[in-house]
Amino acid sequence: MYEDEIKALARAVGADKVGFADLSSYEDEFGISKRLLKKYSRAISIGVVLPREVIETIGPDGPSPAYARCYRRANALLDRAAREIASFCSSKGYRALAVPASRIADWERQLGLISHKAVAVLAGLGWMGKNLLVITPDHGPRVRFATVLTDMPLEVGKPVRSKCGPCRACVEACPAGAIRDVSFDLKPRSRNEVFDYRACLEKLMEFARRPGIGELICGICIKACPYSSAQG
Numbered sequence: 001m002y003e004d005e006i007k008a009l010a011r012a013v014g015a016d017k018v019g020f021a022d023l024s025s026y027e028d029e030f031g032i033s034k035r036l037l038k039k040y041s042r043a044i045s046i047g048v049v050l051p052r053e054v055i056e057t058i059g060p061d062g063p064s065p066a067y068a069r070c071y072r073r074a075n076a077l078l079d080r081a082a083r084e085i086a087s088f089c090s091s092k093g094y095r096a097l098a099v100p101a102s103r104i105a106d107w108e109r110q111l112g113l114i115s116h117k118a119v120a121v122l123a124g125l126g127w128m129g130k131n132l133l134v135i136t137p138d139h140g141p142r143v144r145f146a147t148v149l150t151d152m153p154l155e156v157g158k159p160v161r162s163k164c165g166p167c168r169a170c171v172e173a174c175p176a177g178a179i180r181d182v183s184f185d186l187k188p189r190s191r192n193e194v195f196d197y198r199a200c201l202e203k204l205m206e207f208a209r210r211p212g213i214g215e216l217i218c219g220i221c222i223k224a225c226p227y228s229s230a231q232g
């Protein structure tokens with residue numbers, strides 16, 4: 001019953017996408033959150049679109065300072081939207097926990113408190129691509145996400161099945177060879193079967209040391225995805 005108010009609040013703060021997920025089918029392999037899943041039955045997925053012009057500045061050899069600045073801005077906006085939505089849910093008498101966009105709880109496996117991407121897929125905002133990014137129908141993987149966990153009885157979205165098909169654009173573009181060309185659908189057997197996260201992390205660490213970057217970012221597989229050029 002509060003879905004429209006939450007969407008309006010998110011847009012007022014500057015977020016572009018909002019979806020609602022039922023956490024009963026959340027795959028625990030993608031987070032370290034069993035404890036949290038007992039307390040929260042729903043998650044609110046909030047998305048901010050990264051402009052196509054910024055993604056275009058990413059080269060075949062790595063991220064640009066413009067992309068690093070845009071990434072930081074998107075995270076700040078998402079964190080603010082998550083805080084405001086969590087406080088709205090609390091004000092209505094429900095539990096709510098804002099999970100910031102880029103807080104990593106397990107560096108080894110690059111996992112946050114909960115997977116923002118798994119939540120966005122459950123909320124129906126897109127499908128999980130071969131590059132383990134959420135591929136939205138209108139902006140491809142050019143969207144960053146944050147999450148609010150809650151027990152508010154929200155009406156939830158429907159997960160979307162993968163539309164990657166035979167596409168290999170991200171597989172071929174990845175400089176780390178991290179993307180294994182396996183379609184990641186709603187019930188994957190293991191994340192490692194789809195993606196070599198250690199190889200990806202090593203590449204991100206190399207990029208983070210470059211002048212003007214300072215973040216664990218790459219963006220090559222975002223730019224390569226044909227869905228990225230869908231809309232501005």
Ligand code: SF4
Pocket residue numbers: 131173174175176177178179199200201203204217218219220221222
């Ligand atoms: S972020 Fe970069 S290194 Fe990681 S999978 Fe994508 S293209 Fe490969």
Ligand code: SF4
Pocket residue numbers: 129130131135163164165167168169170171224225226227
């Ligand atoms: S580049 Fe192709 S295979 Fe990779 S995520 Fe996008 S659609 Fe899927």
